[in-house]
Amino acid sequence: MKKNRHYYMLLVTAISMILLLTCAPFFHEPLVKLLSVVSYITWHSIFEFSSIIISICIFCVAYYSFEQNRNFRNLFLGSMLLLMAFIDFFHTMTYKGMPVFLVPITTSNTATTFWIIARLIGGFGLLAASIIPTGLKFRLNKVFFFILPVVISLLILNLVIYHPGVLPLMYIEKEGLTDTKILLEAVVILSYLFAVLFLIREYRESRDRTLMLLSAALIIGIFSELSFTLYVDVYGVYNFLGHLLKFTLYFIIFRVTFIQNIKRPYLDLSIAKDEIKNYADNLDRIVEQRTEQIKQINQKLLDDLEYARDIQLSMLPKKLPNSQNAVFEACYFPADRVGGDFYNIFKINETKIGMYIGDVSGHGVSAAMLTVFLNQSVKAKKDNAHGGAKEVLLPSEVLKNLFLDFNETEFKSEVYIVMLYGIYDLETRDFTFSSAGLNVPPLILNASGEVSELSIKGFPICKFPNIQNVEYHDSTVKLKNGDKILFYTDGLTDAENTQKNQYSDSRLKGQLQKNKSLSTSQLTKLISDDVFRFIGCGKPQDDITFFVMEVKR
Structure with missing residues (x-):
């Protein structure tokens, strides 16, 4: 039972998400009455900026602890989340109802396009991170993993804002999500699912519980993406639920990277410190025991020499x-x-x-x-x-x-x-x-x-x-x-x-x-x-x- 508890955690997470998604329509009307468009935008901004801050924190933890732990997986994942943070920022600032950002935004398509690009980057980034060995050697300077997200995010910003016709529509007013957007969400869901399978396979070999915690987060991410395929109104309950689950996904990823890069080394250090303290506390007793043993051995040698001396003198x-x-x-x-x-x-x-x-x-x-x-x-x-x-x-x-x-x-x-x-x-x-x-x-x-x-x-x-x-x-x-x-x-x-x-x-x-x-x-x-x-x-x-x-x- 104890051996399989982490698998049960994944099962409970999946069942909970199914129940939550099934019951979500019952909360649509109360949510619309409770939240006005202005207050919804406020809550949306809070969720998005919280996710952005958490993504940046994940990158900072992985980036500045890399010299000590050489964990390439976390550095790569942090770099992908930093790129997502930039694009999520563009998504938030171009959300319908927000102040003008660079150019006037009259439809929800721009924000939705930024959204799906960020999700695709996150999906493929998490899938790649689940495959990459933690101790992979590379010759690139770690600064590369900061510069690359900045450059790519600026290119995407220029493409979506100033050349919107190049990309297919993701959202049509009064019609909802396009088939392209739903298909891309399915691709994101599949990437999350494959990432979960790779992490479970690695867990069977290493028994590292943080891998199962990350798998549970990705299951939450899968249902977050499902929520974003079901909404018709950008102010509806499924969109709200999707953002809430997305925030939960990011928070758990932050917790995993924090445990692996910060908490675990300090826990190991604390355990080593306790072992040293116990050894130091017992050192006097150990020294006393060893001294007594040496005295006994020395006395035996002296006794043997006395016997030899008696033998020699008798000659x-x-x-x-x-x-x-x-x-x-x-x-x-x-x-x-x-x-x-x-x-x-x-x-x-x-x-x-x-x-x-x-x-x-x-x-x-x-x-x-x-x-x-x-x-x-x-x-x-x-x-x-x-x-x-x-x-x-x-x-x-x-x-x-x-x-x-x-x-x-x-x-x-x-x-x-x-x-x-x-x-x-x-x-x-x-x-x-x-x-x-x-x-x-x-x-x-x-x-x-x-x-x-x-x-x-x-x-x-x-x-x-x-x-x-x-x-x-x-x-x-x-x-x-x-x-x-x-x-x-x-x-x-x-x-x-x-x-x-x-x-x-x-x-x-x-x-x-x-x-x-x-x-x-x-x-x-x-x-x-x-x-x-x-x-x-x-x-x-x-x-x-x-x-x-x-x-x-």
Whole structure:
């Protein structure tokens, strides 16, 4: 029912017009008695000038809103109605009984001729407007749609006033309308009818109610034209009714163009304004909800980092394998909650101590997972059985096995590990080591205060599955009683202060030389204090990890 209500509106309009036209003769005598010729001319002029004003308003609305809505249909319709307004003005001024306009008018034919010309223009104009797409593109300046009606109206004025014999008669005194006038009114009615059909077809696609409102107006226009075919006396009831219905037609057209060009954009703007206001009113609540969600997500991330930190710390040695032959002391300062550095010092057997130090790519959870992988892999590879007897794997063998295992994992290609793995023999004082890309060499501090570097080179542990013959090389150094070795990562020497100056290996060597007599615990504390004193109020940009081994005997 609701879907078809606009069709019912057209039906009700048509039935109402039929009833009105049928009952009109009953009001002829009362109208003639009520209105004199003078008063009728007054009412006629009021209706006509009202229609003229409405037509001009329709044109102005369409003309001045065109730049915003680009509605060519309304601009064309407004231009046609402006032309009708000019001709209706000529019709009104030449109406029988009006003052002289340009030349004396003695018959009703002149006014009737202007009338039918205006109706034909309106009929074909409304028919064309119902076919024209609203968004039709054109290159003409909109001023053209003002100038053209002015020029055409002046040509028609000249033709009807000064060359009346060129056109056929439309009205004969005491006889009424001619067949030509009635036929032309039928043409106008048909143009209105076809316009209604085109508008209904468009309504089925767009469901724009203004199209049905315009269709109802055209139905009223059809019965207005029928009224003008039925009158005999220009002061009769059908002529009066025709003018009344014509005024109604123009008013509804004005309402449609006003809705489409002025009211609807403002309604859309008002709706958008209300939506923005509602959004603004709810913005604080939405922001608060989003903030709470972000806090929860952030807290979950922090909790995950804490778990990763606990995992990583559990991989570090809880107790160092100190003995009468060797003493160890370590320091670990992660830059983030979960760092990328790692180290371990462990007892292989009664005479050998294993140790490694290094750095994995990145920080956070990924670094923790790499540390777990490294710790488990080294633990599995540090001993290997040969012929039933346990033999200690050389550092180079451990690193090679680690490289091969790493390339069998699902770690991404940008992930890598750099490290140094070494074994110290407590009996022979031999330190055997191999490097997998560690970029800072361990420093040996002897009892006399001399500092030397261990020569290291090697391939990082990274994703190169096509390389199966990668080789790592072992080096051995003979240590003496009182020698100390400092193992560290680049986070120590690359630490920067607020002036972007680095701590540097030269400063580190200087501290070792000046404090050669300190114990391992004293030396590690001194290095820690010195590097953080150098950094100042800033925060380390990378992990700081190092440990010291001292040969006792």
